[in-house]
Amino acid sequence: MADAALTIRAATFRDAAVLASFAADLALGAPPAPDGVTGALAALVGQYGVGAFLAELDGEPVGYVVVHRVPALFAGGVVAVVEEIYVVPERRGRGIGAALMERAEEASAAWEVAYVCVATSRAVDFYKALGYEPTARFLKKGLD
Numbered sequence: 001m002a003d004a005a006l007t008i009r010a011a012t013f014r015d016a017a018v019l020a021s022f023a024a025d026l027a028l029g030a031p032p033a034p035d036g037v038t039g040a041l042a043a044l045v046g047q048y049g050v051g052a053f054l055a056e057l058d059g060e061p062v063g064y065v066v067v068h069r070v071p072a073l074f075a076g077g078v079v080a081v082v083e084e085i086y087v088v089p090e091r092r093g094r095g096i097g098a099a100l101m102e103r104a105e106e107a108s109a110a111w112e113v114a115y116v117c118v119a120t121s122r123a124v125d126f127y128k129a130l131g132y133e134p135t136a137r138f139l140k141k142g143l144d
Contacts, residue, residue, distance in 0.1 A: 004057050004058050005057070005058050006055065006095075006096065006099060007055070007056050008054070008055050008056075008099055008100060008103045009053065009054055009056070010045075010051075010052065010053060011041065011044075011045060011052040011053060011054045011064060012045060013038075013041060013042065013045060015041070015054050015061070016034070016037060016038045016041050017034070018054075018061045019037055019041060019054070019064055020032065020034040020037035020038070022061075022063070022064055022086045022088070023037050023086070025086065025088075025089075026084060026086045044066065048069075049068060049069030049070075049111060050066070050067070050068055050069070051065070051066070051067045051068075051103070051104060051107035051108075052065075053065050053066075053100060053104070055087070055096050055100055057091065057096070062087060062088050062091045063085070063086050063087035063088060063091070063096050063097065063100055064085070064086055064100070065082060065085040065086075065100040065101065065103065066082070066083045066085075067080050067081065067082045067083065067104040067107055067108060067116070068080065068081050068083055069108070069111040069113060072114075075114045075115070076114065077113070077114045078111060078112065078113045078114060079114050079115055080104070080105075080107070080108035080111060080113040080115070080116045080117070081116075082101070082104050082116065082117070082118040085097060085100055085101065085104075085118070087100070097123075097126060098130060101130055116132075117132075117135070118132065119137075119138035
């Protein structure tokens, strides 16, 4: 990746189509509807306490991360939660995910959070290599 230019910037509404494609690949269940992704992006962009960042390699979108600032009683203050992170499969292992996490951590530090947490079942070793420690398992339930 030394020859390629990696940039990470704030996501905008113009990124909705590429983010919908990435989110569909990331989803463990049914892929999200593109209109749903556009609506979610509208709720995220420009909000205090939300960071939505797009990684581009030589101008080509290759990944994204979404991090939220969350008040938490258990932490005695505020934490940051990385809700989503994705790197296109053919670009993995080149430091893009680490760079996205670094950008999420920079945003989190600006919010003066106690710590950053992330739920994962597929990338435990990746997060451990970045200094994250296993603490709990997250579960989910659909409310259809």
